[in-house]
Structures are given as structure tokens and as C-alpha cells.
Amino acid sequence: MRRHSASELARLLADSITRLAPELLPHGKKDSSEWRVGSLAGEPGQSLAVRLSGARRGVWADFSSGERGDALDLVASCLFGGDRKQAMAWAANWLGLSETTSTMPVQRRPVQEKPSNSEELDREAQQRRAKARRLWHDAPAGIAGTPVEAYLQGRGIDLRALGRAPGALRFANAVWCQEVHRPLPAMLAAICSPSGKLVAVHRTWLAQSPSGVWAKADLKNPKKVLGSFxxxxxxxxxxxxxxxxxxxxxxxxxxxxxxxxxxxxxxxxxxxxxxxxxxxxxxxxxxxxxxxxxxxxxxxxxxxxxxxxxxxxxxxxxxxxxxxxxxxxxxxxxxxxxxxxxxxxxxxxxxxxxx
Known part of the structure; x- marks a missing residue:
């Protein structure tokens, strides 16, 4: 029996997404042409949407975490901690394309237990906010001559036309990226509350090509927010x-x-x-x-x-x-x-x- 490629498995899974999504995320609910659930851990909610029909069936996005991908990515993220190789073996088995019928150990994401009282909730929020503020204040003010300026110019945004760069943007040379388990250069943006206090930091990880061009890093989730906003x-x-x-x-x-x-x-x-x-x-x-x-x-x-x-x-x-x-x-x-x-x-x- 021939081995199927990742793209083939993703397409076949997408064709069966109306059966697959409820199996992977059983506590979700159908909402028009989408399967909606709280997160990849599977708790009830609306943050994660899986497309059930049309040309984009199988495509999903978690609007809270910024994670997204195709149907094979959904299997990998829900069951195998993001490991696509294990997800491919599971998918071939689930689709009936494999000669083996053995089950594979899965690594489902645990549903995050909510703190039992508001004091714990406040403490967690304060810790995230403090971490965001440290990240922001550790980065030097101004983006002139930095990779952020080069990245924006590559997007057609020449801040010289405005006469000055927004103070809400900074460049940090090394910001931890959980996806690759190492720090990467990043554009930081300050998210402020209605009163003007910094409450969160938006991170856009950047990478430089061999030709010297700065662009978003090649990640599944090159943009994430630290803190509640x-x-x-x-x-x-x-x-x-x-x-x-x-x-x-x-x-x-x-x-x-x-x-x-x-x-x-x-x-x-x-x-x-x-x-x-x-x-x-x-x-x-x-x-x-x-x-x-x-x-x-x-x-x-x-x-x-x-x-x-x-x-x-x-x-x-x-x-x-x-x-x-x-x-x-x-x-x-x-x-x-x-x-x-x-x-x-x-x-x-x-x-x-x-x-």
C-alpha cells in the first residue's frame, strides 16, 4: 500500500471534516458552516472555528491564541502536541488507508482549570501584564534603522512619509517564541487600556532572508499577544x-x-x-x-x-x-x-x- 503525502492526507481529512471535527472536538457546536469550540483542548466556547464546507473546508483558526492550519494540523494539534508525522500515521489509520489497525497513544491538550476564585484570576492576569511590561520596557524606544523599519518598508509602509515613527512600536532583538523554542527578533506593539496604561504587548516575530530582506518569520503563528487586552x-x-x-x-x-x-x-x-x-x-x-x-x-x-x-x-x-x-x-x-x-x-x- 502506497504512502500518502501530508497534502493528500490533509485533503482527505478535509473531505471528511464533518465527521472528524466532532470526533476531535466533541464539546463543540455547529454554527452555520463552522464547528465552534473553546480551544484545541476541546472545551465549549467560540474561540476556535473549523470550516465544515466549501473550498476552505478543514481550515481552522483559534482566534484567541492565533493558531491556525489545515485538517492535518488539527489532528496534530489536538492529539499529538503538533507532531505532524504522528498525525499522518493516525490519519492514514482513521481514513482506512493503512494496513495496521493498532491505536496510537495521543497527547490531548489538557483543559486549563480555571482558578477557583477571583483573587487567583487577578494574580494570573497581573503576572502576564507584568511580563508584558518588562518585555516592552527592556526594548529600546524608537525603530529608526531597526529591522522593524525595514519590515514595514517591505510592506510598503514608509514611515518617513509621516515625519516620525509611532511610539507604540519597538524592536526587540530576542523574544522567546514557543513554537520554535528559541528567541527570535520581533516587532513589539504596546496595547493600552482606555486609561492609557500598557496592559499587553503584541509580538510579530521577524526573520531576515539570505538577500537581507526582513519579513514575518516563517511560523504557523508569527503574531501573538502577551497579556489580556x-x-x-x-x-x-x-x-x-x-x-x-x-x-x-x-x-x-x-x-x-x-x-x-x-x-x-x-x-x-x-x-x-x-x-x-x-x-x-x-x-x-x-x-x-x-x-x-x-x-x-x-x-x-x-x-x-x-x-x-x-x-x-x-x-x-x-x-x-x-x-x-x-x-x-x-x-x-x-x-x-x-x-x-x-x-x-x-x-x-x-x-x-x-x-
Missing amino acids: AGGCIRLWRGASGLALGMAPQNEMAIVAEGIETALSCAIACPEHRVLAAVSLSNMASLKLPDTITEILVAADNDTGNPSARKALDAALSQFAQQGRTVRLAMPEIQGRDWNNVLTQHDEHKGPERP
Whole structure:
């Protein structure tokens, strides 16, 4: 019997994903075209979504941890601690493609026990926050001449057009990456609470190619957040007023995007406006903004075809409107694109289109 490749097994598993997902994650629930569960440990919840139908069936993402992959990755992550070789053997057996019928020992992720009282919860949150603050303060201020500046330029974001680099970004030469079990260079972004206190740090691990080009590291999850940040955001650009978010002038308009690169692309296109990165779509609806910001332009990615993303986006739009703000939505015309794609494809002499 011939040996099947990883891509073949992933495709065959995806074809049987409506049977596989409930078996791997039995405490999940079907939500439209997705199987939703709390995490790879399998507890009830909504953070992890597995696509059950369509061209993307078998694709999954954990919106809390940032982990994602195909159907074979799901087997590896749920049962074998990420080991794809063991997952391939299990998959061949499960699909009836193997001559052996022996069972394999699995390494299911344990469901994290929640602390029994609020004091323990507070202590854990404080420890993560303290770790995030140490990481941030240990990194030198400013990104001029660092790999962060080179990485952003490679994404079409030339901060010289703004006259200065956002203070919310820093470069750290060695940040521990659990995925590869060693430190890697990283772009750091400060996530601040509504009061302006640093509560979490967003990490984007970077790598340099043999030709000297800096880009995101080749990881399953090159971006992760350290610390809890509900309601907070990355304050990337202050706009024409130059004032801190808490001092935003009356009747100001702010641009809110999901990710850092998209937000910075909007700042390049519309430097007169304040620009904020919500870090995630699920957090966008939780943003706490001053009442003086009376108009919000949401610079969204075109995630057409992704019901969960659209649901989170609509929730944010609705929440801003309920707060009495004027809300506008700007989205690239092409499916799968974001405003950074628009920026990089536009002629540099003409400048990017305004969202």
C-alpha cells in the first residue's frame, strides 16, 4: 500500500471534516458552516472555528491564541502536541488507508482549570501584564534603522512619509517564541487600556532572508499577544491634533483597523486622522473610546465568505452606532485583500487611495 503525502492526507481529512471535527472536538457546536469550540483542548466556547464546507473546508483558526492550519494540523494539534508525522500515521489509520489497525497513544491538550476564585484570576492576569511590561520596557524606544523599519518598508509602509515613527512600536532583538523554542527578533506593539496604561504587548516575530530582506518569520503563528487586552488598542497615530487619545478634541474622527500593518497603511493615506489598531475583530466591538470621538471609519479587511469574521465586524459597527457615533465602513473591493494590499499595489508617486 502506497504512502500518502501530508497534502493528500490533509485533503482527505478535509473531505471528511464533518465527521472528524466532532470526533476531535466533541464539546463543540455547529454554527452555520463552522464547528465552534473553546480551544484545541476541546472545551465549549467560540474561540476556535473549523470550516465544515466549501473550498476552505478543514481550515481552522483559534482566534484567541492565533493558531491556525489545515485538517492535518488539527489532528496534530489536538492529539499529538503538533507532531505532524504522528498525525499522518493516525490519519492514514482513521481514513482506512493503512494496513495496521493498532491505536496510537495521543497527547490531548489538557483543559486549563480555571482558578477557583477571583483573587487567583487577578494574580494570573497581573503576572502576564507584568511580563508584558518588562518585555516592552527592556526594548529600546524608537525603530529608526531597526529591522522593524525595514519590515514595514517591505510592506510598503514608509514611515518617513509621516515625519516620525509611532511610539507604540519597538524592536526587540530576542523574544522567546514557543513554537520554535528559541528567541527570535520581533516587532513589539504596546496595547493600552482606555486609561492609557500598557496592559499587553503584541509580538510579530521577524526573520531576515539570505538577500537581507526582513519579513514575518516563517511560523504557523508569527503574531501573538502577551497579556489580556479586552477594550484596549494599539495607538498608532494621533492625527492632526497630535494629542493623546484621552485628550482627543471634540468631534474628532478616528480610523479603526484590525491589524498593525493595515492601520499604518491608513495612517500613510490619511495622516490627518487618528488611527487605532484593535488587534482583533472580536476586540473591536469592545473598544472603549472617548466621547469626543464622534465619527469612526472602520478600515476592514475584505473577509467576504467568512461568516464569523463578518459577524464580528457587524457587532463592532453596531456597537459604535449604539454609542451615538457616526460610523462608516471602508473595505477593499477584492475579496481577501486589506488596505495594506491596496497601499502596496498603488503607484508610489500617486500615493495610496484613501479608504
